[in-house]
Amino acid sequence: MSADYVVNGSVAVITLNNPPVNGLGLATRTAAVEGLRRAQADAAVTAIVIVGAGKAFSGGADIKEFNSPKALAEPSLHTLIRVVEESHKPTIAAIHSVCMGGGLELALGCNYRVALRGAQIALPEVKLGLLPGAGGTQRLPRLVGLEMAINMIVSGTPVLSENLAKTALFDDVFDEGAQSSADLLACALTFAGKVAAIRPLPKVRERKVDYPNHEAFLQFTRNTVKAMSGPFPAPLECVDTVAASVTRTFDDGLKFERERFFHLIQTPESKSLRHAFFAERLASKVPDVPADTPTRAIRQAAIIGAGTMGGGIAMNFVNAGIPVVLLETQQEALDKGIATIRKNYENTMKKGKLTQEKFDQRIGLIRGTLSYDDIAQADIVVEAVFEDMNVKETVFRQLDAVMKPGAILASNTSTLDVDQIAGFTSRPQDVVGTHFFSPANVMKLLEIVRGKATSKDVLATTLALSKKLKKTGVVSGVCDGFIGNRMIEQYSRQAGFLLEEGCLPEQVDAAVEKFGFAMGPFRMGDLAGNDIGWYIRKRRYLERPEIVYSKTADLLCEMGRFGQKTGAGWYDYKPGDRKAYANPAVNQMIVEHSANIGVERRTVSDQEIVERLVYSLVNEGARILDEGIAMRASDIDMVYLTGYGFPLFRGGPMFYADTVGLFNVLMAMEKYAKGRHGDAWAPAPLLVRLAAEGKGFNS
Structure with missing residues (x-):
């Protein structure tokens, strides 16, 4: 049973009981319908209260049943709501904490609704590319008005119950003396006694939506929403x-709602959003690290390096209320780093997104030092120094000497061997990679690199910490570049080859941005710093001389054009203006380089640009998956959705490949393998196997 039934005096109480948020799965719906029928048949019952156990009234659909036949099995949510609505005894929804999606639609089917202050009320289906499919679009406007209903449904944003108290949605919002779900039930039982004898029973479906000149308002709203969506x-x-x-x-509106719901559920955009929704939840689950694995307390953090990355990482911790000691080797660098953090917070305050009180609180949590002794008692230390193994070695040997036992030693390396770094210490079990993405105080992704010796409690602690820092933590194994940067290397190689064959940076970027990327490879390089990629390539030229790269990026760096930070990269930049302006000298250098290496330039289609860049990601992703560097294809998608600007409406590179069909991906790769650098298109064995079996990465 996922709903409990008791009779309290003359009131039947049906308690939705499906932790953690009382999702309306098949068992819950079945038990609720049974409870309603029992109440109807019991002559002693004069009213029915529906309430939620634990921490919610109901969060809506049971995500464990999402996309499964159970989601539509009878009694469906429509059937449950119909049984509620057709009750000949008054039904009262008693709402606390969370009432969203199907949970709100169930409440809308009741005759009355009461709530505690602070309850979050929402129809968030739009965030999954859907619309409310159980009467929400028809009943909510009848209670809160057309304008508010559209705002709530189009945004999916929760509204506090007290802010809806003056609408017809709630018959009462309990304030004084009602603090808990037990208090709510007592108030609801009293309310039920007052309305038990009232007839006729009020039904939301019988109300009218009155909005003068609604045609003009709706057309204006359509234009606005179309421009923003x-x-x-x-x-x-x-x-x-x-x-x-x-x-x-x-009834016609309900039928229309159902038609549009089933239309949307089949769209690639909704499928992509639903895939991302579940992928984000799966990413925190590691098969050999149970959910009840003990975690280490993180009460204080230390950051090594006060540069752009170190400062951004420090902001993540203080935003979460965790004090930070920021260590630098020179006072000037330390002062500059803290000043940058202060300026970032001041800019946020100017935008009205941070109060003076919060500003003072956050700045007060940051302390600078030049001595390793001052960080010895930190629970976690994150190294954010230059991406060079010799530098990392110096830092980690020092950390090993001073940090207290049990402290987590984390490296913000973006490409280097975490196992080698762990080997510089006498406690490799405490070492983990925490690859933050720039700007670290903004980007959502945290790549958590699990070394061969990383202990399970360190991994569990780091995953829990990622949530506290409001990051999406994705676990990666150890390899050069981990998941994200190993894949982006192939993407960048193809972008360089495209320049040699006939493209200019602005054409490549425009094609990829039209596909949906936040920015193309050359704008991305300018943002990250072209010198960083140059340094990594120099290392790879020595370590892997068999891999061929285009030299255009090296020639650009030799011109001193490192990107936005120098005002000149693949593009020109003006002070205070992040817009990219094409540079004739850069484009001339690209054309001359093609001639120097004997390549006759040709016209390259946007389709070829997109396929070569995206399928290079897919192919390397398949290798990463096959090698066990990533646990699942959806983890790769989360890395690219949250860290690399891959279009959300396409679901990530691996999901997109499944959508296209792996057979079709392979066909395109075979075509490109006949061109220059065909060896770059050697298909990953997993890709070949799945295509032959007619499967996808997410099968």
């Missing part, structure tokens, strides 16, 4: 479906 169809569909609450009968 980009490639996602759901927001505009939400407007059209809510509009039906004004222009159609309730």
Whole structure:
């Protein structure tokens, strides 16, 4: 049973009981319908209260059943709501904490709704590329009005119950004396006694939506939403479906809502959003690290290096309320780093996103030092120094000497061997990679690199910490570049070859950005710093001389054009202006380089640009998956969605390849293998196997 039934006096109480948020799965729906029927048949029962156990009324659909036949099995959510609505005894939804999605739609089917202050009320289906599919678009406007309903449904943003107290959504919002779910139930039972004899029973479906000149308002809203929703169809569909609450009968509106819901559920955009939703939750699950693995307390952190990365990482900790000691070797560098952090917070405050009190609090959590002795008692230390193994060795030997037993020693390396770094210490079990992405205080991804000796409790602690820092933590094994940068190397190689064969940076970037990337490879290089890639390539030229790279990026760096930080990279930049302006000298250098290496330039289509860049990611991702560097294809997708600007509406490189069909991906790769540098298109064995079996990476 996932719903409990008791009779309290003359009131039947049905308690949704499906932790953690009382998802409306099949067992819960079945038990709730059974409880409603029992209450109808019991002559002693005069009213029915539906309440949620634990920490929610209901968060909506049970995600364990999402995309499975159980989600639509009878009794469906529609059936449950119909049984509630057709009750000949008053039904009261008693709401606390969380009431979202199908949970709110269930409450809307009741005759009455009461709530505690602070309850979060939402129909967030748009965030999965859907619209409310169980009457939400038709009932909510009848209670809160057309304008507020559209705002809630199109945004999916929760609204506090007290902010809806003056609408017809709630018959009462309990304030004084009602603090807990037990208090709520007591108040709801009293309310039920007051309305038990009232007839006729109020039904939301019988209310009218009154909005003068609704045609003009709806057209204005459509225009606004269309301009803001980009490639996602759901927001505009939400407007059209809510509009039906004004222009159609309730039953016709309900039918229209159902049609549009089933249309959206088949769109690639919704499939991509749902894939990302589940991928983010899966990423924190490591098969051999149980959910109940003990974690280490993180009460204080230390950061080695106060540069761009170190400062950004420090901000993550203080934003989460964790004090930070920032260590540098020179006072000037330390002062500069702390000043940059202060300036970042001041800019946030100017935008109205941070109060003076919060500013003072966060700055107060940061302390600078030039001595390793001052960080010895930190629970975790994150090294964010130059990407050079000799430098890392110096730092980690020093950390090993001074840090207290049990401290986590983390490296922010983006490419280097974490096992080798761990070998510089006498406690490799405490060493882990924490690859933050730049700017570290903004980017959501945290690549957590698990060394061969990293202990399970260190991994569990780092995963838990990623959530506290509001990051998406994705676990990677050890290899050069881990998941993200190992794949981006192949992407960058193809981008360089495209320049040699006939493209210019602005064409490549425009094609990829039209596909949906946040920025193309050359704008990305300018943002990250072309000198960083140059340094890594120099190392790889020595370590892997058999791999061929285009020399265009090296020639650019020899011109001193390192990107935005120097005002000149693949593009020119003006002070205070991040717009990229094409540079004739750079483009001339590219054309001359093609001639110097004997390549006749040709016209390259945007389709070829996109396929070569994206499929190079896919092919390397397949190798990473086959080698066990990534645990699952969806982890690779999360890395690219949260760290590299891959378009969310395409679901990540591996999901996108599944959408295209792996057979078709292989066909395109075989075509490109006939061109220059065909060896770069040697297909990953896993890709070949899955294509032959008609499967996908996420099968």
